[in-house]
Amino acid sequence: MTTKPSIQTIAVLGAGTMGNGIAHVAARSGFRVLLCDLQQSFLDRGLATIEKNLAREVAKEKLTAEQAEEARSRIVPTLDRESLASADLAIEAATEKFEVKSALFRELDRILRPEAILASNTSSISITKLAALTKRPAQVIGMHFFNPVPMMQLVEVIRGLQTSQQTFDAVHALATAMGKTPVEVNDAAGFVSNRVLMPLINEAIFAVMEGVATPEAVDKVFQLGMAHPMGPLTLADFIGLDVCLDIMRVLEEGIGDPKYRPCPLLIRMVDAGWLGRKSGRGFYTYT
Numbered sequence: 001m002t003t004k005p006s007i008q009t010i011a012v013l014g015a016g017t018m019g020n021g022i023a024h025v026a027a028r029s030g031f032r033v034l035l036c037d038l039q040q041s042f043l044d045r046g047l048a049t050i051e052k053n054l055a056r057e058v059a060k061e062k063l064t065a066e067q068a069e070e071a072r073s074r075i076v077p078t079l080d081r082e083s084l085a086s087a088d089l090a091i092e093a094a095t096e097k098f099e100v101k102s103a104l105f106r107e108l109d110r111i112l113r114p115e116a117i118l119a120s121n122t123s124s125i126s127i128t129k130l131a132a133l134t135k136r137p138a139q140v141i142g143m144h145f146f147n148p149v150p151m152m153q154l155v156e157v158i159r160g161l162q163t164s165q166q167t168f169d170a171v172h173a174l175a176t177a178m179g180k181t182p183v184e185v186n187d188a189a190g191f192v193s194n195r196v197l198m199p200l201i202n203e204a205i206f207a208v209m210e211g212v213a214t215p216e217a218v219d220k221v222f223q224l225g226m227a228h229p230m231g232p233l234t235l236a237d238f239i240g241l242d243v244c245l246d247i248m249r250v251l252e253e254g255i256g257d258p259k260y261r262p263c264p265l266l267i268r269m270v271d272a273g274w275l276g277r278k279s280g281r282g283f284y285t286y287t
Helices: 017-028 040-059 065-073 081-086 098-111 127-132 165-177 193-209 215-225 232-239 241-255 264-271
Strands: 009-013 032-036 075-078 089-092 117-120 140-145 154-159 181-186
Touching: 009 017, 009 081, 009 098, 017 032, 017 040, 017 065, 017 140, 032 040, 032 081, 040 065, 040 075, 065 075, 075 081, 081 098, 089 098, 089 165, 098 117, 098 127, 117 127, 117 165, 127 140, 140 165, 154 165, 165 181, 193 215, 193 232, 193 241, 193 264, 215 232, 232 241, 241 264
Parallel strands: 009 032, 009 089, 032 075, 089 117, 117 140, 154 181
Antiparallel strands: 140 154
16 A cells, blocks of 8 residues: 655646646645746636636546535645745746756755755656756656646656655655656656657658658558557647757757757747647647
8 A cells, every 4th residue: 555645735836738737636636736937827827727627527527526626725826936945845847948947946955945855847858967956966856747637647757866765755655646657767868758759759750851741641650550549740739849849959969869860840840930739830730
């Protein structure tokens, strides 16, 4: 039997797609959540998404209306990072840029109690490098959730070189208490998920660029031939082409193998602002 971790209050940095999903799942699982972002409008949008998703779970009879209300009441929105000092663990869910995450980790290291754990929801950036920026490297770890967080079962729990067994055990127990299935992964560029997935997406983009097939044809091959629920280019649009490009660059730099170079078409599309679903245009057009 898995024991509930000693963690009671979780700070979530970023109320965007991943952050509000993590906050939703943590609050639904009985944890107090401090949801922090830079602007009130970002918090308002994140909270509206959480309320909509909780209502959907009530409609599907996964939660009662009372349970949904209790979950929402556990989420405390804040613009003040200093107010996160009471958190037992902070999960950073900011944009996939090392300079952004490194600045956050330095600040969280200053604000949180010495025994608190710092976790990153990064999908590719080195936990070891982030840990080295802090005075608590043994308490730094990766918690890579998957989108949409309330539905997706997996959490990659990533050990940095310095991560202690005590930190790993606490975060493994936390992920389980949040209703997720934690999978242990050692720190390497892209971990397991994106080290395998992103080169697949990148190669699919090369196939389009080189005129091998249309995006529709590439996706149909994977849906009908490999039983993928969506093709790699539809998935790329869903993830965000800018995110795909950032991860390919992390892989290229971190592993140093030219097979990870981003496809020129991917670079051009990001330069054009064609980022996928969120911008209305990627490999497909969205209304």
